[in-house]
């Protein structure tokens with residue numbers, strides 16, 4: 001049922017490029033008695049990069065993970081409120097979370113390729129979802145690696161271990177693995193923070209390319225990175241989204257003093 005509705009919504013809304021791709025309404029996340037997110041309302045625009053910034057512990061990762069229900073099945077963690085993915089509240093019991101993850105992909109801070117070949121890293125989930133056709137799998141491997149700006153470097157080594165790649169290449173492989181599922185939305189939790197500056201800038205370039213096809217939400221501690229790559233920025237403080245606006249406004253003319261203090265380096 002959920003799968004059917006998700007598919008129908010995609011077909012209906014793909015015609016309009018200016019939709020809100022994802023939004024939350026009154027989203028709360030608690031770890032046991034500790035409420036880490038206190039009712040956040042945000043809307044993520046389609047084909048834009050939105051950065052989530054804020055001091056350590058402000059709730060950015062907790063909020064990001066809630067967006068594709070990574071908190072499910074974690075003891076003592078509760079998420080209440082609404083998460084709209086194209087008219088559908090995906091924070092409901094009757095949603096097929098496995099299916100939903102095909103639409104809303106996640107890339108983590110540390111590159112976490114499987115201990116498998118480059119090719120198998122990308123095809124693993126596709127095969128689990130039932131895709132067996134070798135030609136189609138080959139095509140998806142090539143397209144995903146091209147989109148993640150890794151194809152030229154690995155096209156002759158597809159059957160070598162992913163663990164032999166550099167950290168930056170591994171992270172781009174993880175991005176390729178996520179986009180192989182053809183998601184609509186990519187969530188990234190500090191994807192470049194564990195990388196050297198050159199690899200980090202390659203990942204940034206990759207994200208700038210990817211936003212032509214994907215809606216991206218990225219947690220970053222790096223102010224320059226947020227300013228360079230994002231269209232919109234949400235500033236988090238103590239579990240609240242304090243200010244949300246175009247990135248250049250957040251960095252040059254924030255409306256809230258707390259935001260100004262944070263982006264100018266006066267706290268955090």
Ligand SMILES: Nc1ncnc2c1ncn2[C@@H]1O[C@H](COP(=O)(O)OP(=O)(O)OP(=O)(O)O)[C@@H](O)[C@H]1O
Pocket residue numbers: 031034036054055056057058059060061062063221
């Ligand atoms: N698994 C958990 N169990 C209990 N509390 C947690 C857990 N994860 C995060 N918290 C708490 O929730 C709050 C928000 O943490 P979160 O990691 O989301 O913040 P953050 O802004 O992403 O921080 P950082 O930038 O350091 O990653 C903090 O008070 C943190 O201690």
